Every structure is written in structure tokens, then in C-alpha cells.
Amino acid sequence: MEYIVEMLNIRKEFPGVLANDNVTIQLKQGEILALLGENGAGKSTLMSILFGLYHLDKGMIKVRGKEVSINNPNDANNLGIGMVHQHFQLVETFTVTENIIMGVEDGFVLNRKTAGNKIKKLSVQYGLNINPNEKIENISVGMQQRVEILKMLYRNAEVLIFDEPTAVLTPQEIHELMQIMRNLIKDGKSIILITHKLKEIKEIADICTVIRRGKVIGTVDVEKTTLMQMAEMMVGREISFSVEKGEYKAGDTVLEIENLNVLNNQKTLGLKNFSLGVKRGEILGVAGVEGNGQTELVEAITGLRKIESGSVKIHSKDITKYSIRRRNEAGLAHIPEDRQKFGLVMDYDLGENFVLKTYYQEPYSKNGFLKKDVIDKHAEKIIADFDVRAGKGVKSPAWALSGGNQQKAILGREIDLDTDLLIAVQPTRGLDVGAIEYIHKRLVEQRDSGKAVLLVSLELDEIMDLSDRIAVVNSGELIELVDNDESIDENDIGLMMAGVKRGEQQ
């Protein structure tokens, strides 16, 4: 069979970085090609070349066997190539229809009705279940992604590029997206899927090209390749998926939450009568679909959000009325969900970021004056202990670090606080396999050394791998608190996440 898209011997160099070195990928019609690689391996560069955002230095692109030159996204569109970006390009206050027809309005007068009908037809054809008249700001992230897909289909795209499409989705939405992809393939479309999630490749892709440091390591038939083999190709060394944990020896309760009621951003109860205790020597995982009270729970504990009623105690000391700083001082470390918004001051260097919570204490300052040498020495220690890779070491600004290293920096800072309670929220979001492995290891280390760890994650795998006990939340309520042993599997937890208790399951 003939290839629909071929990128042959592509080379692309940025000042100081060889992003793509003699890269070749070939996609057949009706196939899903997975592009696998760690962050910064060169996947996105390659796709940006195909989509006309970058120019290639060397090499050739063929579409349907003919050599083409793609100089901008319009060229790509005309060739039937469409891209679903990781960060959606939608106007929040416009309707679905308005967003889709933007740029291809056909004439001066908008004809929303014809366009709406065409969109509805496409939506039914591929099982997208979209209401064309809904405004973007009112629909979920998963739905927004479908609007992006529709945008491509509306422009008659034959080849669809998905850039890390599942990063922002809940497990259910991921499942539905897979179904949509299958529908697209059935209709003769072809797909390039950029990802570093192996399970998804295994589930949906036909062939997989692995890229490491700008070079193609190999192209494999997904069916005949194990997860382990693909992971090794991607990282270049053996990866352990299972986390080594010591024996579960829970001690006294460190964090105790009683009957907590907290408002969400919509000013309704985001957390209802919530009680939970986390003990020394355990990782307690909070599982749930995004937006079911996890954020409210964490912010109520850490003091970022007001508590309506109920209490939070650390070592049976009531901290409900404490300021954020006093809570931190009472023994609370917190790896926040959004590392760039909350975790780091991006314009501060690493040394300054490592004392974000302790700068006012000795030995980092005295009489209101910072002690730069002590701060730098402290930073050097964390950089070494936590393998934070930064070009200029202590003096590197946080923004210059990769996502994985930013997260390691936060992890290092919080663990270095040496508190009895560590709250980790989405600690591996958007990171590659190597970094995930590292962070998991360090979290388990904390547990083994007798710390209490509260882990909040949307990745069910992560919860299942790390937790000793699992608290499942749904609409702000604790559905069930279960021991993570053989009696429980992902399906049980999945049902609980939907609000169904174990006794009610068939």
C-alpha cells in the first residue's frame, strides 16, 4: 500500500540544538502512527515541520507520493493535514460553530445555519456528540478537544496530528477519545499520535516510531512489541514499572480532617462533610475524576482556601484558623498541582526558589538580610540530592528548566523541609517516564522513612501503584476509603469514582 505522508531524512537545527537528525517517518492511509519520545526528544519539532510552522533544513516531505513544500499551516490544510494542538486554539466566548468556521467563513455574511448543519452531520458521523450552538466557555475540556477535531474535519483533513491529546483528559474522556479515533480510521482517515504514554500506544496505534534526542531509534509494529521494549527504546535504559515498596507499617495519625465543608469557585459546596486521616508510614491516595473536590481538599488543608466548617489537625494540633505560613511551620510540605503557577517563581533562580518558604528563617537570613552564600550552598545540596539538571546550576532561573527538572526542584525543596506530612498533588503531570520513575521512588522513600504522604492524582495507575490506602472522591464526598490490596482492582475504583460504592456494585 502507498504511503499517504512521508517525511524523509528530515534535519532541523536550532541554535545549539539539533532537534531532528535524519528522521524518517512513514504513514499509511487508515493507520495510526504513534510518535513516541521523552519531552524534548524532537517529536513536536517534527510535527511542526509537517504542519508548516517550521522550515526543514534538509530532507523531503511527500504527500500521496508527491514531493510537497509546506511553508505555513494553510499549505498543510490544503494538503489535508490538520493538527489538534495540546493547547487548544479556541475563542472562549464564541460558540462551537463560530470557532469551527473561523478562517473559512465563505463570503461576507456568516451562514451559521449551513455551517451548523454540516458540523452536526460530522459530529454524528464520528460519534463526537457536540452541540454546535454551545459556547466554548460552557463545555468541558474533553468537549473542547472534540471541537478542535471537528475544526480539522470541517476543513476536510485526511491526516490528523494529535499532540499529546490525553494529557488534559479524564480516564473516561480518554476512553471516548480512543473510540473517536477508531471511528476516524474506519472512515479512511489517518492519524499521527504524539505521546509518551505507552499504554495508549498499545491500545490504539498500529506502528510506533521512537525518537530519542532527535534521532529515530526504531519503528516497530505495536502488536509485536511489549510496553517494556518500547519504554527501553524511548529512554535508552531499563525502566522499572513496578515501584519497590517496603512493608506497610502505619504509625500514628499525622493529618486529621474532620467534617470539612469548603466552597468551590462557583460558591457551592465543593467538599461536603469530608473526614480523612493520614498516618505515618503510608501513602494515602485520593482518586477521582478531575473537579470532584480534590482541589478544594488540598487548598483547605494548605490554607489557600477558606474553610466553612470542620477542622484540620496536624499532630492533633488544630490548624484550621492558621495562616498559610503558620501551617507550613506546623509541619506541612506541599507539592502543588500547578508547578509554574504555584510551585515556583519562574524569574527567581534556583537558589531563591529553594528558600521560598524558609527565606525568613535562620540560617537563610539574619535580621532581615538574606545570606546569599548559605542560600546557594543549600541550593547546591538540593540540586545534587535530587538530580536537578540546570545549565547554570544555582543561578539558573526556574523558567530555563525543563518540566521534569522544575518538578524535581519542587520535590527537593518540599522534601528538604523534612516535615511529617507531605501533600503531593499530580506530582508527575506531563512528565516523561524517566522523571516519573524518579519521583515515584522519592515519594515511596518518604513513606518508608515514616512520613505521612497524601497523594492526589488523576492518574489512576499512579494511585494504584503507590498508595497503601485509597480514598475515592465524587462530587466532594468521600465515597469509600479502601486498603489497596489484592481484593481491589482498577475497575472497582473506576466505579467508585463514578459514585458507586462497593456494596452497590454488581
Place this chain on the structure above:
Amino acid sequence: MKKDYTGVIKSLGAVFLGLLAGAVLMAAVGANPIKGYIYLFQGGFKSFERLGNVFAISTALILTGLSVAFAFRTGLFNIGASGQMLMGGLAATAVALTFDNLPRIILLPFMFIVALLGGALWGIIPGLLKAKFNVHEVVATIMMNWIAYWIVYYTVKAYFTAGLETETASISAAAQLRLPWLTDFLNGSYLNMGILIAIGSVIIIKLILDKTTLGYELKAVGFNRHAARYAGIKVNRSIILSMMIAGGLAGLAGLTYYTGYSINMQIGVLPVQGFDGIAVALLGATTPWGVFFAATFFGLLHAGKGFMSANTVIPPQIADTIIAIIIYFTATSLFIEKLWVRFKTKRAETKKIKSGGDE
């Protein structure tokens, strides 16, 4: 550790382009630009008196520039330096005229403190409005400028005039920041103690920003208030504090201007130094010593422009135009930065090609 000179390069680039544009304008009015610039700089450097005046003019600019730069560094845009300067000046003038029988050694510190407080108060109010009600400080400080304008207008008219309706009485020699021996030494220059206040402020602000926990907190809030809050820093308190310090600095500018450079206060004037302070802060890359040099440079252009126009056919407005063009280039400094970065990468690339490196 290599230092980052991008800020300095950017500012010098803006100055160079401004001077270049000025040369074109001079040529356009039929004058020799080289001669024009020689007279312009001679006007600033020729004598001790002129040199003194350069710094006398730049004193208030240093302080307003510092005010704007400090606010900038902590994430705030202070357009209210004019109003803060007026309030500081009014407070100092009022004390000078009311307590003119106090000994100089008490009177001057007293004036210093009320000027500081007057300006600080005019900074605290927009700070409070921002912290409590999320009112943008640009809007609030602009309104505060006009409130100060009218307060000066009516207060001076009601209590402090002598003879002329439109200005205060002149303050006594004891209340002036001028030092007779310095004035004599510099052959009648306007230079006064204000320059010491300005330099002292530069040093103190640099110390606060770079070395203290207070500066660390304020900058953290400016860079990322979410992370600051997460770390336990009181964000609202920091915003108010930043505006207070910025206001205090501008208040001191009022002190040096109305009781040092001038010896009375006119009504119906919003001092231009408040707005020039924004340009000074930008040209100085919002660093304290950058502000000092930028203000001095502006002082030089102001001091020299009269001498230039007296000796050539060039109108003094050309100097103002040069300043305006420099401000323009500083404001669009992104462009200059881009040129600089491109130049640097190109040089790096040529180097690489020359060494035949291809990793």
C-alpha cells in the same frame, strides 16, 4: 559567573538611536550636528556651575525614577509619582513655612519626614484599593495625581500665599536644602543636599531589593503572586508596602524639588518629573544605579539645551525631542533586545562555522 549586560546594552542602544535621530533633526534645521552636540555637552560640563546644575536637575528625576522602578520590580505600575511628589512637597513646604523659627538641624529632618510620609500616604491609598478591591493601580494613581493637584491648589491659596496668588511664600534660608558654601563653590549652582538624599535612596533601595527578606518578598509577589501566597507571604500587605515605599520616594522628590531646586511651590502644575520618572525607570532598566545614570543623562540634556540653542540655530526643543525619541526607543526596547540577541547568535554561529564544529 558572567554578568548579564543585556539591560545596559539595551539602554545604551536607545540613547545612541535617540542621539542619532537628534543629529538628523539638527541637520534638517540646517545646523551641524557635531557642533550641536559639542555645545549641548559643553552646556552640561563646561563649568562647575553647569555640572552642578546637571545633578540639581537630575535629583528629583532620580527619586521619581526610583519610585517607578521600585514599583515595577514588585509588579506594580506607579503612574502617581507626580501626585506623590506634590504631596511630599506640600507637606515639606507647609512645615518649612509654619515652623520657620525652628533650628535648621531640627527643621530639615522634620521636613524630610513629612515629605516621606506625604508621598507614602499617596502611595498607600492606591495600594489599599488594589489589595482590598482589586482596583488597578494605574487608574488609582492617575486619579490620586489630580486629587493632589487640587489639594495643592486650594491649600496653598488658602494658607500659604504671600503676594502672588499662584504660589507659596518663599521658604526661609534655614528651610532650604541649599548649602551656601556649596552654592558659592559651584558659582551659584542650584545643586543642594537633595542629591545626597537621592544617592542615599539609590543605595538603600538597591540594598532592599537585593539583600533583604523584604525585597525578596516584594519581588516574589511582583513576579508571581500565586507562588508567593503558596509560600506563606502576605500578598496584600506586600502590595500596600510596595506602593508605600514607591510613594515615599516620590515624596522625597517633592522635598528636593520644592525646597531645594526651587524655594516655593506654584499651584496649577502637575510636576513633569513624575512622568519623566517612568522614562528614567525604563531607560535605567529598573535597576537603582541604572536609574541614577539615566536621570543624570536626562539632567545633562536639560542643562545643556539652553547653551546649545544660544550658540547655534538649533532650537532648545531639539533636546526635548531627543529625550522623547530615547523614551520611544526604550519603550520599544524589545526591538533593540531582538537585534542584540540576533547579533549575538549570529556571532556564535560564525564562530562555530569557523571552528568547523558540528556536534
